[in-house]
Amino acid sequence: MNARPVLSHMLPVLGTGIALAAVPLFVRESGYVLRIATFLLMLATYAVGFNLLFGHTRQLFLCIGVLAGTGAYGSVLLVRNAGLNPVAAIAVAVAIATGLGAFLSYVGVRRGFGVLFVGIVTLAVSLIFQNLVLGLRKYTNGETGIVTQGLGVGLAENPVQAYYILLAVLVAALAVYQEIMGSRHGLALHALSDDEVSAELSGIDVARYKVGVAALAAGFISLVGALFADWNGFISPSLFSVGHVDIPVLIVLLLGGMRTLLGPVVGAIVFTIVDAIVRPFGQLTVLAYGVLLVALFLVFREGTVTLLQRGWEMVQSSTQRGQVGRGVAADEDGDPLSQRTNSRAKSPY
Amino acid sequence: MSPQSEEILLRCCEVTKRFGGLVVLWEVNLEVRRGSLIGLIGPNGAGKTTLLNVISGLLQPDSGRVEFLGRLINGLPAHAVVRLGIGRVLQIPRLFPHLTVEENVLVGVLFGRRKPPAREEAQEEARKFLTLVGLEGKHRERVGKLNTQEKRLVDLARALATEPRMLLVDELMSGLSLVEMERYTTLLRRIREQLGVAILWVEHVMEAILGTVDEVVVLDHGAVIAQGSPAEIAQDPLVIEAYLGTGAREVLGAHMGYAGSS
Numbered sequence: 206m207n208a209r210p211v212l213s214h215m216l217p218v219l220g221t222g223i224a225l226a227a228v229p230l231f232v233r234e235s236g237y238v239l240r241i242a243t244f245l246l247m248l249a250t251y252a253v254g255f256n257l258l259f260g261h262t263r264q265l266f267l268c269i270g271v272l273a274g275t276g277a278y279g280s281v282l283l284v285r286n287a288g289l290n291p292v293a294a295i296a297v298a299v300a301i302a303t304g305l306g307a308f309l310s311y312v313g314v315r316r317g318f319g320v321l322f323v324g325i326v327t328l329a330v331s332l333i334f335q336n337l338v339l340g341l342r343k344y345t346n347g348e349t350g351i352v353t354q355g356l357g358v359g360l361a362e363n364p365v366q367a368y369y370i371l372l373a374v375l376v377a378a379l380a381v382y383q384e385i386m387g388s389r390h391g392l393a394l395h396a397l398s399d400d401e402v403s404a405e406l407s408g409i410d411v412a413r414y415k416v417g418v419a420a421l422a423a424g425f426i427s428l429v430g431a432l433f434a435d436w437n438g439f440i441s442p443s444l445f446s447v448g449h450v451d452i453p454v455l456i457v458l459l460l461g462g463m464r465t466l467l468g469p470v471v472g473a474i475v476f477t478i479v480d481a482i483v484r485p486f487g488q489l490t491v492l493a494y495g496v497l498l499v500a501l502f503l504v505f506r507e508g509t510v511t512l513l514q515r516g517w518e519m520v521q522s523s524t525q526r527g528q529v530g531r532g533v534a535a536d537e538d539g540d541p542l543s544q545r546t547n548s549r550a551k552s553p554y
Numbered sequence: 555m556s557p558q559s560e561e562i563l564l565r566c567c568e569v570t571k572r573f574g575g576l577v578v579l580w581e582v583n584l585e586v587r588r589g590s591l592i593g594l595i596g597p598n599g600a601g602k603t604t605l606l607n608v609i610s611g612l613l614q615p616d617s618g619r620v621e622f623l624g625r626l627i628n629g630l631p632a633h634a635v636v637r638l639g640i641g642r643v644l645q646i647p648r649l650f651p652h653l654t655v656e657e658n659v660l661v662g663v664l665f666g667r668r669k670p671p672a673r674e675e676a677q678e679e680a681r682k683f684l685t686l687v688g689l690e691g692k693h694r695e696r697v698g699k700l701n702t703q704e705k706r707l708v709d710l711a712r713a714l715a716t717e718p719r720m721l722l723v724d725e726l727m728s729g730l731s732l733v734e735m736e737r738y739t740t741l742l743r744r745i746r747e748q749l750g751v752a753i754l755w756v757e758h759v760m761e762a763i764l765g766t767v768d769e770v771v772v773l774d775h776g777a778v779i780a781q782g783s784p785a786e787i788a789q790d791p792l793v794i795e796a797y798l799g800t801g802a803r804e805v806l807g808a809h810m811g812y813a814g815s816s
């Protein structure tokens with residue numbers, strides 16, 4: 206019935222990894238394009254986390270920048286002020302951010318916050334974070350920021366290596382996502398994002414899933430934040446503001462497609478291209494983002510990946526109709542999931 | 555424990571629930587025995603749905619106790635109550651629109667039981683319950699394509715899939731024709747006989763309930779005003795006045811006659 210090679214559901218992850226791994230072969234090593242491509246990987250990984258949070262558990266965390274910033278500032282300060290070695294510092298910073306993500310989620314769950322209220326509270330957390338970094342000027346240099354050279358694992362000096370490390374993080378995030386979605390937990394996440402009350406009444410511990418997902422997402426996001434600090438050679442609070450992180454991530458996810466494996470990647474690619482076009486307009490980019498976001502929410506909530514899947518299904522079903530009798534045979538293979546959209550097709554449940 | 559008390563599945567003791575200043579349940583006492591079929595009736599806003607919400611853990615009572623199998627369950631979250639063996643069918647079905655019919659039921663199989671079966675067995679189980687409610691052949695459809703009645707049946711199948719010892723059913727019959735009601739009545743009877751599930755059945759439509767249930771509990775303004783066999787309830791002057799209004803005695807009498815002869 207579900208006879209398939211055990212790892213076949215990882216093929217899209219692997220394919221994406223291989224395709225993206227080829228990029229450095231075609232661009233100049235220290236060039237602008239590789240920088241943009243590296244940034245794209247980070248954006249995609251943020252979006253994978255945000256997809257888990259918002260797409261699958263309806264937690265509108267508008268503090269992705271805070272989580273990334275905790276990874277960044279945490280790791281940098283632990284090296285600079287506490288003398289930890291960079292790897293240990295990153296691990297500790299990620300652990301702190303993971304705890305923060307879980308805590309914010311737990312508060313929301315306990316107090317029964319709706320989607321919008323979680324959005325408002327986490328937005329407030331973002332403002333607090335900005336003020337905290339500015340206020341702790343003694344350690345953070347305030348808005349002047351910190352030059353991170355020599356404080357990290359040396360990503361700034363090796364752009365190609367940095368690209369591959371960040372690609373590995375993205376692929377790991379995608380693999381974890383796919384593994385979860387293919388397990389019974391995936392079914393629980395799909396169910397609870399559809400209706401939390403019904404999910405509870407079916408025996409799903411909604412609170413635990415929400416907190417667990419928030420911790421996981423915060424872990425990946427803060428890891429990327431810490432690596433960003435090293436790679437970028439410099440951090441300042443504005444680099445982790447809502448406008449710089451959360452809004453782009455929201456656009457990426459909506460563009461690419463919520464609740465899909467590859468939505469974050471596709472969205473990041475499209476966004477990066479659009480961003481490169483509007484960037485010359487300076488201050489206007491903020492306006493462009495705003496308009497884009499409104500348009501996405503109004504007319505394109507499904508995202509590119511879902512749209513492509515739908516088109517592909519239509520093509521498939523029309524060719525099937527052409528071949529008399531095949532539809533019936535397909536029906537009888539007994540797998541209710543075989544007609545599913547790609548992102549979910551591999552779920553054994 | 556005496557054999558008699560072992561028979562009792564659910565016991566509500568003096569359950570009180572307020573929304574702000576509004577008392578919605580007032581010292582409600584209720585017992586449901588193993589395998590019994592109990593009708594819970596009352597006018598609009600009597601507190602029937604609220605009582606089911608309190609039992610299933612979606613709401614916490616302000617005072618009083620809810621016991622299931624001798625164990626205090628108020629304070630438990632809804633998912634834990636489900637796993638203890640209380641299934642719930644909502645007044646307005648809320649399914650998982652992104653999942654197929656079968657997956658909706660599968661969720662109940664995989665998460666509503668204390669020991670969920672392995673994957674293939676779980677799928678078979680889900681189909682078994684879909685067949686029981688008469689939805690065989692629909693398992694691959696998206697629930698969005700179903701009509702309201704079919705949605706109710708999916709909700710019912712999902713609740714049954716959690717293998718409850720007691721099922722809370724909230725107004726399955728609203729908006730149905732008499733023929734359709736008959737179908738549901740037969741279905742609930744079959745569920746009770748085949749699966750041995752006790753059913754606490756909230757219903758507005760008296761005709762549907764009186765011929766079928768063992769016992770009726772009448773709720774009015776949040777308080778239990780009568781409790782007894784359908785025949786007793788049909789005679790109870792308080793019920794007739796408070797709930798049914800004038801002229802109801804004749805109607806009821808006719809139905810009891812009908813039910814008795816069938």
Ligand SMILES: Nc1ncnc2c1ncn2[C@@H]1O[C@H](COP(=O)(O)OP(=O)(O)OP(=O)(O)O)[C@@H](O)[C@H]1O
Binds near residue numbers: 578596758
């Ligand atoms: N969440 C809530 N907040 C405030 N008041 C509520 C809430 N839920 C229900 N009520 C009120 O409690 C009372 C009882 O409602 P409930 O839904 O339990 O009645 P019901 O017997 O199920 O009625 P119906 O036959 O219409 O389904 C009503 O007056 C209703 O307005």
Ligand SMILES: [Mg+2]
Binds near residue numbers: 602603604645724
């Ligand atoms: Mg009701």
